[in-house]
Amino acid sequence: xxxxxxxxxxxxxxxxxxxxxxxxxxxxxxxxxxxxxxxxxxxxxxxxxxxxxxxxxxxxxxxxxxxxxxxxxxxxxxxxxxxxxxxxxxxxxxxxxxxxxxxxxxxxxxxxxxxxxxxxxxxxxxxxxxxxxxxxxxxxxxxxxxxxxxxxxxxxxxxxxxxxxxxxxxxxxxxxxxxxxxxxxxxxxxxxxxx
Numbered sequence: 201x202x203x204x205x206x207x208x209x210x211x212x213x214x215x216x217x218x219x220x221x222x223x224x225x226x227x228x229x230x231x232x233x234x235x236x237x238x239x240x241x242x243x244x245x246x247x248x249x250x251x252x253x254x255x256x257x258x259x260x261x262x263x264x265x266x267x268x269x270x271x272x273x274x275x276x277x278x279x280x281x282x283x284x285x286x287x288x289x290x291x292x293x294x295x296x297x298x299x300x301x302x303x304x305x306x307x308x309x310x311x312x313x314x315x316x317x318x319x320x321x322x323x324x325x326x327x328x329x330x331x332x333x334x335x336x337x338x339x340x341x342x343x344x345x346x347x348x349x350x351x352x353x354x355x356x357x358x359x360x361x362x363x364x365x366x367x368x369x370x371x372x373x374x375x376x377x378x379x380x381x382x383x384x385x386x387x388x389x390x391x392x393x394x395x
Contacts, residue, residue: 234345246325
């Protein structure tokens with residue numbers, strides 16, 4: 201079967217294979233990141249104490265508030281992404297500031313998750329003693345895998361058009377589950393100081 205020739209001289213079958221290979225590499229790298237974090241967190245002997253609390257009364261309030269701030273920033277990410285892709289109903293064309301806002305809100309959200317992840321891995325380890333903590337541990341590793349895959353996907357040429365929205369949605373979904381499985385649990389516990 202003859203492959204179709206595109207206007208740039210490349211063949212459509214070659215582009216499809218290249219796009220698929222780039223997406224596969226991003227997914228494999230993300231899986232390697234997630235698996236590495238999970239293996240280390242499980243093998244590591246948890247310290248059961250915080251390294252720092254950033255002015256909060258303890259590790260749990262710090263983790264809950266930083267994760268909440270990151271989740272709010274990811275909602276900014278979602279809104280600006282939908283706007284830039286022309287999928288935000290009634291908003292019209294995205295202004296020039298939407299792209300930098302999208303980029304910087306994502307960067308800041310990621311940075312806010314780093315102290316949380318450090319304490320989850322170093323101080324608490326991979327918890328599997330109950331369903332909530334098992335889901336939290338698995339999805340926490342998955343969050344960093346999804347983030348790595350998305351960042352690689354951004355730099356991969358000829359990625360399928362649906363790939364970046366799928367990878368971005370995976371990052372957003374993972375953070376939402378992390379917030380629900382830990383921060384929401386924390387905020388609904390009357391016996392733990394909130395700040």
